[in-house]
Amino acid sequence: MIRAIIADDEPAAGIVIRHLVQKSKLPIEIIGVATDGQKALDMIRAKKPELVFLDIQMPRMNGFEIIQAEPHRKYIIVTAYESFQYAQQALRMGAKDILLKPVEYDTFCSSVGRAIGWKFTQNDMTNDILEYIQKNYAQNIEVNQLAKLYYTTASYIARVFKKNMGTSVLAYLHGIRIKNAIDMLENTDFGIKEIAERSGYENLNNFYMHFKKATGYTPAAFRERNLHISDTISIKDLIEGPEDK
Template sequence: MIHSGPVICQIYHDSYHHVSTPEEGRLLFFFQLEGSASVHLGGTVLDVQDSCAFIMPSALSFRVRGRGRARLLDCRISYINSLLKSSIGSALSSLLPSVKTGPFRAYCLSGHSVLRLEPLLDIISEETGLKRSDYLDMIHFQIFEILILLRREGALSQADIETWSVSQRVWQIEDVAEFIDSNYDIPFTLEELAVRCNLNPSYFSRAFREKMGLPLFEYINRMRIGRAVQLLKNTNLAILEIAMTVGYNNVSFFNRYFRKLKGCSPGEFRKKILE
């Protein structure tokens, strides 16, 4: 979760569970440099298969999961506004969406732009962390160059963005598996996934098992338990909180399925790790 704080801007690296709730005074720049992502912007869900960038106003809820290399630049609006008061910044102000009303801006990134962007974002991350003399000026220059690169690419039209919409294309079984891998914590039904593939539920269920080697809900539960194992190893979250985080509303079912796959309860598993 992204929280407000005294930092004027912050870079988040390759974390595939970025979440932002609507909050005054912030602007988010998301860059998918390589790989794919499931991007939730307000009520819009996009299945992004290309290198891309999004600029999002604080009024818009945002969630992303995916694979590959990504960066999230989280900036205070007051800081961005100070940049735009300069002669260079004023020429770039039209790139930014309205802070309070949106809509978001989306860009396809060429290979050249990806090569240029990643070092700029790394410099912002380094300067923000070290806070050496004149670090704000260094960050200014990197953000200016990022905005210029995006202006060169040109914002996508609404029609272009619609091609990423999950409702606009028929999925293959591999798409379903990738969607589950990225969104295992949210509820969905066999019927919903079958509709995505334009198949009836019975045929979809057989096709999924043949392709993935497991029945659909066995596949989903294995994904969830795998993530729960990581949380048990790497966090101090309570068992109930872990169950909810990975998509189980019933902790008894979570405990039962965990024992089925791992031979012990989640609590016993954690105890073994700590011994």
């Protein structure tokens, strides 16, 4: 899981980045938001994130000073068009990419890809499995199948994935699938059966079981309540499930 910080003095920018992180279903966890440069630097030094979404023009300390102070972090510059020339200077200082406000979803995903690729952990096989699940979650995926794909044993994959992600392959897979189902329940008119199939569940009872375990509701009850939580709930939340369930 990539730990990330948002450093921007515009609260709306932080909200948009959080929304795009959730929508992308990428294993990124926002661990802090800072609204001025000094707070951002203090937070970076204290929490040591792997990725920072960084505005250039902020009170107390600008983005250039932050990069100079902590040059070994991965920075994505998030800036308005009128500051684009300044952002180019940040690239010369080592920033990985530039996102122009208002940030669009496809551009965001491409930018994260350029900044970190699929290197969400220190283990290459785990990263490959994360990418495979992201692209194929609607298909049948089993640990034995992954073992054949990566020329190793199922027990080895299970052990390495758990060590690097803190959860099992199947728990992570179900988290991705349920997140996708939530998005469709909120934003489409698809029936429950079609949503289940598009999310990778051929068995409707299996879909109901995993959905309720993750959210505390059946899919139909979730849609009826119109909860609209897709922008705030993470894959980690769905893996852990609701409190007091």
